[in-house]
Amino acid sequence: MASSATKELDDLMTSLSHFKLNDTSQSSRETACVKPQKPPKQPSAGPNNQLDSMLGSLQCDMNKQGVNTTAKGHCSACNKPIVGQVVTALGKAWHPEHFTCNHCNQELGTKDFFERDGQPYCETDYHSIFSPRCAYCNRSILDKCVTALDKTWHPEHFFCTQCGQQFDEEGFHERDGKPYCQQDYFELFAPKCAGCNRPITKNYISALNNKWHPDCFICMDCRQPFKEGSFFDHEGQPYCEIHYHAKRGSLCTGCHKPISGCCITAMFKKYHPEHFVCSFCLKQLNKGSFKEHNDKPYCHGCFEKLFR
Structure with a gap:
């Protein structure tokens, strides 16, 4: 088959080209089947001449079978002519075996690849080297990404540091570079009310x-x-x-109002002077002279009448 022969030719030429010491021009390869009848001087049978002869003979044989062996450009990697299969990518032509990942040298062939600064990378190495990393698991982020606190996160890994729940419409609060839900943030870091010991979140x-x-x-x-x-x-x-x-203990026992001036202390109680009166006749007890009965003060006259 012509395509199979073309592939074999390309593989052979690429293999042989690795051993050549000097490149030959495209025109010399295209006319290699035309042999001079009487060259002025027989070239030495060095490695390069042997390779040129082999390649020329192979091209002539392929051309006789109707297989086009014209070079399809020069490989971007080795700068040698490409005959047979060619990979066109990044605006350049490559031998299939030379179109490889810039990091691991894996042949890309028909695989998906990514470009960075004009160089091809396999999917694994591209994401490993260039994709943002999750601040929680440190793995490459390949799909949706959350950017917060000057870091990147997988959406499922951006959650409250305290309770582990993902954030709702209330958003999050930050402390020491870590995200917290509103409830945990206030519970942990908001000032506490001296009355109820609960977090203060608004006016205080x-x-x-x-x-x-x-x-x-x-x-x-x-x-x-x-x-x-x-x-x-x-x-x-x-x-x-x-x-x-x-x-x-500074309320008047008589009126139950605060005492701010003069005060009378009697029976382990305190009184406004005007409210320290006889419990029967209600006359003010002057100079603190009184009689006590059942924890009540009486003037001497009332005491004698009532209890003698």
Whole structure:
């Protein structure tokens, strides 16, 4: 078959061309079958001349059988003429065995290949050398790619560092170069409310050297918000005025209001002076002179009438 013969010729010429010491011109190969009748000087039977003779004879025989042995250009790799099978790629011609991966030298033939800076690469080496790598598994990314935190990731490998869940429409938060979902980020890194110890994610109140959710900054006793933002500090906790004084024992036993001025202490209790009165006649007990009965103060007159 002509095609088989062409392939055999190409293979033979390529094999023989590796042993030639000097290239011969295309015109000399095309006319190699025309032998001079009486050359002025018989050439020496060196290796190059022997190869030229063999190649010339083979070309003549192929031409007689109707097989075109005209060179199809010069191989981009070895720069020798191509007769027979040829690979055309990257705008150049190659011997099939010379069209190889620039990295591993594997023959590419009819395989898929990739180009980089004018050089061919097999698929494996191209992705290994040039494709972006996943920041999680360090493998080449061949399809879809996520770019975040100045790194590239397989989409399935871009997930929360803490819980391992992929991110939803809320996106992600970054800490020390690592991605976190919103819930874990706030749980791990957001300041905690001094009232409920939960993360503070929005507005907050700064008081008593702590941060508070606005709804958590209330009186620790009555759980009511502070009027006009005024509060009292007792052992690092906020209180309204009434419960602050109650904690400190400075509420008047008579009116249950804070004592801010003069104070009378009696029966382990405190009173405004005007509220320390006889429990029967309600007269103010002057100078603290009183009689006690059932934990109640009485003036001397009422005490004598009631209990003597």
